[in-house]
Amino acid sequence: MEAAYQQMAGRLMIALDVPDAEQARQLMRQLEGMPCYMKVGMQLFYSAGPDLITEMKAMGYSVFLDLKMHDIPNTVRGGAGSITRLGVDMFNVHAAGGVKMMKAAREGAAEAAEAAGISVPTMIAVTQLTSTDQATMNNEIGIAGTVEEAVIRYAGLTKQAGLDGVVASPLEVAAIQAACGTEFITVTPGIRPQGSEQGDQSRVTTPGQAIRGGSSYIVVGRPITAAPRPREAAEHIIREMMNHDSI
Numbered sequence: 001m002e003a004a005y006q007q008m009a010g011r012l013m014i015a016l017d018v019p020d021a022e023q024a025r026q027l028m029r030q031l032e033g034m035p036c037y038m039k040v041g042m043q044l045f046y047s048a049g050p051d052l053i054t055e056m057k058a059m060g061y062s063v064f065l066d067l068k069m070h071d072i073p074n075t076v077r078g079g080a081g082s083i084t085r086l087g088v089d090m091f092n093v094h095a096a097g098g099v100k101m102m103k104a105a106r107e108g109a110a111e112a113a114e115a116a117g118i119s120v121p122t123m124i125a126v127t128q129l130t131s132t133d134q135a136t137m138n139n140e141i142g143i144a145g146t147v148e149e150a151v152i153r154y155a156g157l158t159k160q161a162g163l164d165g166v167v168a169s170p171l172e173v174a175a176i177q178a179a180c181g182t183e184f185i186t187v188t189p190g191i192r193p194q195g196s197e198q199g200d201q202s203r204v205t206t207p208g209q210a211i212r213g214g215s216s217y218i219v220v221g222r223p224i225t226a227a228p229r230p231r232e233a234a235e236h237i238i239r240e241m242m243n244h245d246s247i
């Protein structure tokens, strides 16, 4: 496998939003050997539990556990410890929980990692969900200003808490990097290859636009998992990531 392909595949996170372990295994087998991340969200984790994480790791996948913790600091500290002991590579919290909560997550993860003799996972925080548009944020959630302003404020809090990066739309990556530096990780869902259904996502770009814009990782779910041939769909996205200048 060529090095450029490997490097780009490592920046693709596939969202396995399926109801149970068996359906996840089918996709994992179809994608076997691709050096990408598997993103496990609440639908799959609440159904399949920690054992599936162990299986994914045994198959060689990197794992992002996307449970978006948002609770009081003491509870999040404990949750971060439990998640760290699963051996995942990355997990997240909501930046809306505030600096104290995010610091508690970091401490919980660091203590658990030290006790288990393992590495601390990469820890990131969700800014504004990519399904949220300007009107919803202003009129329902009650946050004034632009979505980009809110994202930048959450990114700043995340950095202050000592976490590694954020989840945001690829449309906000340049502004995040200007505010928090280029080393600050940006994980970007809201990815839609040309011609695919936008569905419930609001702030979207193509894979090529996201890579060109500087996203550290792109998250793609349904355009791969609901495709007739998921492996082909993933390969196509990786090729687009590699040739991002033209797309």
Ligand SMILES: O=c1ccn([C@@H]2O[C@H](COP(=O)(O)O)[C@@H](O)[C@H]2O)c(=O)[nH]1
Residues within 6 Å of the ligand: 015, 016, 017, 041, 126, 128, 129, 130, 131, 167, 168, 189, 190, 191, 199, 201, 219, 220, 221, 222, 223
């Ligand atoms: O702001 C966010 C945070 C997380 N997600 C998650 O990413 C995937 C996207 O899946 P698609 O099928 O490609 O829309 C999904 O698991 C979300 O929970 C997000 O979309 N936006």
